[in-house]
Amino acid sequence: MAGMSVLRSVAAFAARLSPLKSGNNAANLLTRAIPRTDKVSVRWGHGKRLFVIKPSDYYDRRFLRLLQFYILLTGVPVAIIVTGVNIFIGEAELAEIPEGYEPEHWEYYKHPITRWITRNIYDSPVKDYEKMMAAVQIEKEKADMRLTQLEVRRQMRQQGDGPWFQVPTLNKELIDNSPKSSPDH
Amino acid sequence: MPADYDKGAYPEPPRQTPVVDKQTALPNPALILSKLFYYSVDLPVTTFRDAVDSIRAKNKIVYYHQKFRRVPDLTECKEGDYPCYYEAEMQWRRDYKVDQEIVKVIQERLRACQQREGHSYQQNCAKEIQQFNEVTKNFQSRYGDLGAYASARKCLMKQKERMMAAQAQNA
Numbered sequence: 001m002a003g004m005s006v007l008r009s010v011a012a013f014a015a016r017l018s019p020l021k022s023g024n025n026a027a028n029l030l031t032r033a034i035p036r037t038d039k040v041s042v043r044w045g046h047g048k049r050l051f052v053i054k055p056s057d058y059y060d061r062r063f064l065r066l067l068q069f070y071i072l073l074t075g076v077p078v079a080i081i082v083t084g085v086n087i088f089i090g091e092a093e094l095a096e097i098p099e100g101y102e103p104e105h106w107e108y109y110k111h112p113i114t115r116w117i118t119r120n121i122y123d124s125p126v127k128d129y130e131k132m133m134a135a136v137q138i139e140k141e142k143a144d145m146r147l148t149q150l151e152v153r154r155q156m157r158q159q160g161d162g163p164w165f166q167v168p169t170l171n172k173e174l175i176d177n178s179p180k181s182s183p184d185h
Numbered sequence: 186m187p188a189d190y191d192k193g194a195y196p197e198p199p200r201q202t203p204v205v206d207k208q209t210a211l212p213n214p215a216l217i218l219s220k221l222f223y224y225s226v227d228l229p230v231t232t233f234r235d236a237v238d239s240i241r242a243k244n245k246i247v248y249y250h251q252k253f254r255r256v257p258d259l260t261e262c263k264e265g266d267y268p269c270y271y272e273a274e275m276q277w278r279r280d281y282k283v284d285q286e287i288v289k290v291i292q293e294r295l296r297a298c299q300q301r302e303g304h305s306y307q308q309n310c311a312k313e314i315q316q317f318n319e320v321t322k323n324f325q326s327r328y329g330d331l332g333a334y335a336s337a338r339k340c341l342m343k344q345k346e347r348m349m350a351a352q353a354q355n356a
Contacts, residue, residue, distance in 0.1 A: 090241035092248035108251045115246075129275070133268045140267045 195297050259337045277337035291320045
């Protein structure tokens with residue numbers, strides 16, 4: 001017991017010399033009670049503590065974690081933008097068209113995001129209409145040309161005087177008629 | 186706040202709140218519940234709406250109802266004039282949508298009338314019922330049974346069949 005107090009005082013002196021070393025703080029040296037490691041009180045609450053054996057749920061939890069992450073990666077900015085637009089800009093109100101004023105094509109829509117999309121991304125409905133009419137006109141002209149071509153072919157084949165059904169032959173001038181002019185040569 | 190609905194087409198029924206004739210000293214539970222609802226639901230919602238409206242009032246935008254010019258019909262197009270056919274087709278599609286919306290409005294009016302009148306709707310809503318029957322009969326005779334691929338040509342052919350049937354009936 002006396003030796004222990006000497007050791008304790010020596011340990012205290014060593015602690016004062018090097019205070020930063022672990023194990024040298026006041027709590028370790030000043031305790032009179034010695035901690036007993038064979039009898040500790042373990043509290044598991046109510047019920048029996050069980051060691052449950054189940055297969056690994058690491059992969060499932062990893063999948064759900066990654067799913068959540070990738071959904072929220074674009075989901076949260078979109079939600080913030082849509083909420084901000086709805087609160088700060090708000091939907092349009094119906095109004096009569098003023099006299100002599102031609103509204104732009106995006107001014108016919110209610111929600112501000114729809115207006116933005118039709119203004120910046122889509123073509124105006126008038127332009128789409130004209131594009132469709134141009135396509136219809138081109139197809140009409142193609143069909144008409146094909147029909148006339150068939151008709152012309154039929155006529156030329158029938159009459160025989162059109163250039164399409166004429167086969168080029170040799171020039172008659174090139175025929176040498178001298179061996180044919182005297183019989184029994 | 187958004188504009189109120191047409192009070193002429195959807196008239197409000199006469200109010201039937203009885204005169205308050207309190208004969209007991211006990212508190213009225215209906216009054217308590219209505220006050221509770223007001224303070225817990227109505228007031229927060231209204232204040233939120235007013236706050237958002239005051240923020241929105243700075244960036245007010247309007248939208249308009251588009252008016253389309255009338256173009257020559259399918260009957261007024263020359264044969265083979267496909268752009269004319271296209272314009273007539275688009276106009277017919279717009280008119281089809283407008284007619285569908287008209288039928289929906291008439292249906293809505295009949296439904297509202299029935300809800301208002303309760304069990305005596307057959308007698309009190311005679312005007313709405315007659316309007317509904319007429320409108321749906323006309324819609325059915327013009328656009329009924331055309332199917333999902335309805336077009337202006339098919340509608341015109343249906344009209345031709347109708348006229349032929351009427352002529353055969355008259356003759």
